[in-house]
Amino acid sequence: MSTEPRELRADARENRLRILAVAxxxxxxxxxxxxxxxxxxxxxxxxGTLYRHFPSREAxxxxxxxxxxxxxxxxAQSAPVRTRDDLVxxxxxxxxxxxxxxxxxxxxxxxxxxxxxxxxxAHRASLVANTLVxxxxxxxxxxxxxxxxxxxxxxxxxxxxxxxxxxxxxxQVRDMLRxxxxxxxxxxx
Amino acid sequence: MSTEPRELRADARENRLRILAVAxxxxxxxxxxxxxxxxxxxxxxxxGTLYRHFPSREAxxxxxxxxxxxxxxxxAQSAPVRTRDDLVxxxxxxxxxxxxxxxxxxxxxxxxxxxxxxxxxAHRASLVANTLVxxxxxxxxxxxxxxxxxxxxxxxxxxxxxxxxxxxxxxQVRDMLRxxxxxxxxxxx
DNA sequence: ACCTGAACACCGTTCAAGT
DNA sequence: ACCTGAACACCGTTCAAGT
Numbered sequence: 274m275s276t277e278p279r280e281l282r283a284d285a286r287e288n289r290l291r292i293l294a295v296a297x298x299x300x301x302x303x304x305x306x307x308x309x310x311x312x313x314x315x316x317x318x319x320x321g322t323l324y325r326h327f328p329s330r331e332a333x334x335x336x337x338x339x340x341x342x343x344x345x346x347x348x349a350q351s352a353p354v355r356t357r358d359d360l361v362x363x364x365x366x367x368x369x370x371x372x373x374x375x376x377x378x379x380x381x382x383x384x385x386x387x388x389x390x391x392x393x394x395a396h397r398a399s400l401v402a403n404t405l406v407x408x409x410x411x412x413x414x415x416x417x418x419x420x421x422x423x424x425x426x427x428x429x430x431x432x433x434x435x436x437x438x439x440x441x442x443x444x445q446v447r448d449m450l451r452x453x454x455x456x457x458x459x460x461x462x
Numbered sequence: 463m464s465t466e467p468r469e470l471r472a473d474a475r476e477n478r479l480r481i482l483a484v485a486x487x488x489x490x491x492x493x494x495x496x497x498x499x500x501x502x503x504x505x506x507x508x509x510g511t512l513y514r515h516f517p518s519r520e521a522x523x524x525x526x527x528x529x530x531x532x533x534x535x536x537x538a539q540s541a542p543v544r545t546r547d548d549l550v551x552x553x554x555x556x557x558x559x560x561x562x563x564x565x566x567x568x569x570x571x572x573x574x575x576x577x578x579x580x581x582x583x584a585h586r587a588s589l590v591a592n593t594l595v596x597x598x599x600x601x602x603x604x605x606x607x608x609x610x611x612x613x614x615x616x617x618x619x620x621x622x623x624x625x626x627x628x629x630x631x632x633x634q635v636r637d638m639l640r641x642x643x644x645x646x647x648x649x650x651x
Numbered sequence: 652a653c654c655t656g657a658a659c660a661c662c663g664t665t666c667a668a669g670t
Numbered sequence: 671a672c673c674t675g676a677a678c679a680c681c682g683t684t685c686a687a688g689t
Contacts, residue, residue, distance in 0.1 A: 311683065319655045323682070370663060377566075378566035383628035390594025424637045427630070431620025433640070434627075441616070448613045449620070498663065513664070567680060636675045655688075662681060669674075 274339055289326045292316045297337050301375045304375030305334055335379060335391035341416065349402035354410040357454065362430055363406050364450045365443075371433040378433035385427070400426050420457045428453050478515045481505045486526050493564030494523055523569060524580035531587045534559055538591035543599040546643065551620055552595050553639040556588065560622040567622035574616070589615050609646045617642050 281289065295316040299307045309330065313323040327333035328417035348366050353359045371378045381399075404422040411419065432449050435441065470478065484505040488496045498519060502512040505546075505628045517523035537559065560567045573581035593611040600608065621638050624630065 282652060288654085292658080310680090315643060320682080322654055322683075325653075330585075330682090362508070378626055379623070382624045385628035385630075400675085419636065424634070424641060426640060427624050427628075427634065428617075428620070428638050431617070431624040434568070434623045435574075435616050435620040438568055438623075439572075439574035441618075445613070445616065448610065449617050452613060452617060452645035454644065454646045455648040458643035459648040461642040470672060482683085497661085499661090509663080510665075510675075511673055514672075517661090653689085655686105657684105659688095661683080663679095665676105665678080667674105667676095669673085670680095 280294070280450075288316070288318050288322055292318065292323055292326060292333075293336055293416050296333055300334070300337055300374050304377075305380045306376050310332075311421075318454045329391070331380070331384070332391045335395060338395045341373060341448060343372065345399050349405050352406050352409075354413050354415055357415065357458070360406075360410055360415070361447065361450050361454050364425075364432075365447060367403060368429050368433040368436065368446065368450065371399070371430060372437040374436075375437055377394045378430050378437060380429075381428050383433065403429075419436065425453070425457065463491075474515075477505070477507050477511055481507065481512055481515060481522075482525055485522055489523070489563050493566075494519075494569045498522075498573050508650075518580070520569070520573070521563050521580045524584060526580070527566075527584045530559065531584050534588050535589045536557070538594050541595050541598075543595060543604055546604065548637065549595075549604070550639050550643050551560055552608055553614075553643065554636060555619075556592060557618050557622040557625065557635065559640065560588070560619060561626040564626055567619050567626060571616075571623065572620050592618075607645045614642070614646065646648060 292312065296307075296312050299312050299315065309323055310320050312333075313320045323333075323442075327336070345367070348363075348370065352363045370377075371381060380391060381396055384390035384396050385395075390396075403425055405422050405424070405427070407416070407422060410416050421441070429450075432446060432453070435449075436446050438454055471572070480502065485496075485501050487505065488501050498512055499509050501522075502509045505512070518526070537552075537555050541555070542548045543552075557567075560570060563596075570581060570585050573579035573585050576582075579585075591613055592614055596605070596609050596611060596614070599605050620638075621635060621642070624638075625635050
C-alpha cells in the first residue's frame with residue numbers, strides 16, 4: 274500500500290529532501306502554479322532531477338501537502354460543535370486551509386475527477402475530517418439529520434476558489450458559508 | 463460613457479473584427495486561457511496587431527462576452543419563478559452560462575476584485591439578472607425576504623468553478639445549488 | 652543509479668522597421 | 671495610422687552525455 278521511496282542513493286535522498294523543502298517555500302509564496310524550473314534552480318539541481326523525483330506537478334504538490342493534511346485532521350478533532358456559529362467557523366477554517374496556498378483549492382477540485390491523482394489522499398483526508406465534525410455536531414444535537422459531506426466539500430471548495438480568486442473580505446466569505454450551513458440544516462423535503 | 467472604437471482605418475477595422483471572430487471560436491474550444499499568439503496567427507495578423515486592438519486578455523474576453531451577456535439577460539427575463547425548483551433551475555442556468563467557456567467563472571471571479579477590469583460589465587450584468595429573478599420570485603410569494611444577490615452571485619460562481627474544474631455530473635451540481643437555495647430562503651436569525 | 656544542462660517547442664509581450 | 675515579425679525572457683519537458 275505504501276508508495277514511500279525505498280532506498281535511495283545518498284545524493285538522491287538529499288536532493289529529494291532539498292527539492293521538497295524549497296518547493297514548500299516557493300509554493301507558499303507563489304502558489305501551486307509556481308515555476309518548476311525555478312524550484313529546481315533554487316534547490317541547486319537540474320530540471321531533470323526534479324522530474325526524476327516528482328514526475329508531475331501534482332506529485333510534487335501531494336508531498337508538499339503532507340503537513341497540510343495533518344493540520345486539517347487536527348483542526349477537525351479540536352473543532353468545537355456547540356453552536357451553529359461553531360460550524361460556520363469550522364467551514365471557514367476548512368476553506369482557509371484549502372486556500373492556504375494560492376491555487377490549492379483549484380488543484381484539489383481538479384483532483385476530484387481523477388481517480389489516480391496524487392492529490393487524492395489530501396482530498397480524502399479533508400473529506401473525512403469534515404464528515405467527522407458534522408457527525409459530532411449531530412451527536413451533540415446541534416443538527417438533526419445527516420448531511421452529505423461530498424456536497425459540503427464541493428461547496429466549501431467553491432467558496433475557497435472564489436475567495437482566493439477575488440480576495441474577498443472575511444465577512445463576505447462568512448456570509449457565503451452561513452448560507453451553506455443554513456441550507457445544510459434546513460430540511461428540503 | 464461609451465468606449466466603442468471611433469473611426470478605424472478600413473484594414474484596422476477588418477482586422478479587429480476578424481480577431482474577435484477567431485477569438486470567439488478558439489476560446490469556445492480551448493477556454494479563456496487559450497494562446498493569444500495562436501488567435502493572432504489564425505486571424506492572419508501579427509501578435510502586435512492583436513495587442514494593439516486588445517491590450518490585455520481580459521479586454522479581448524470582455525468583447526467576446528457580448529453575446530454571452532445577452533444570453534444571461536434573456537434567460538433572466540424568461541425564467542419561471544413559480545416553484546422552488548424553478549429557482550434551482552435558474553441558478554443552474556446561471557452557473558451553466560458562467561462556465562460556458564472553460565475558465566470563464568475563474569476570470570469573472572478575478573474581476574470581482576478589480577474595479578477597472580474590462581469584465582466588470584459582464585459581471586454586473588449577471589448580478590443584475592440574478593437580482594431580477596429573485597425579486598420576481600419574492601413578488602410571486604415564493605420567498606418571503608430579500609436575498610443578498612452579491613452573496614448569491616459569489617456562491618454560484620463558486621459552484622461553476624468547482625463544476626468545471628472537476629467536471630461534476632449534473633445531479634451533483636444540482637445538489638450544491640439546492641443547498642444554496644435552501645440556505646437563502648431559510649431564516650438564519 | 653543518478654545528475655547535468657543544453658535543447659525543443661511553446662508562452663506573453665515588445666518594438667524597430669516597414670507601408 | 672497601422673501592421674509585421676523578429677526578438678526577449680520566460681515556461682514545461684526531454685534526453686544525450688557525463689559521473
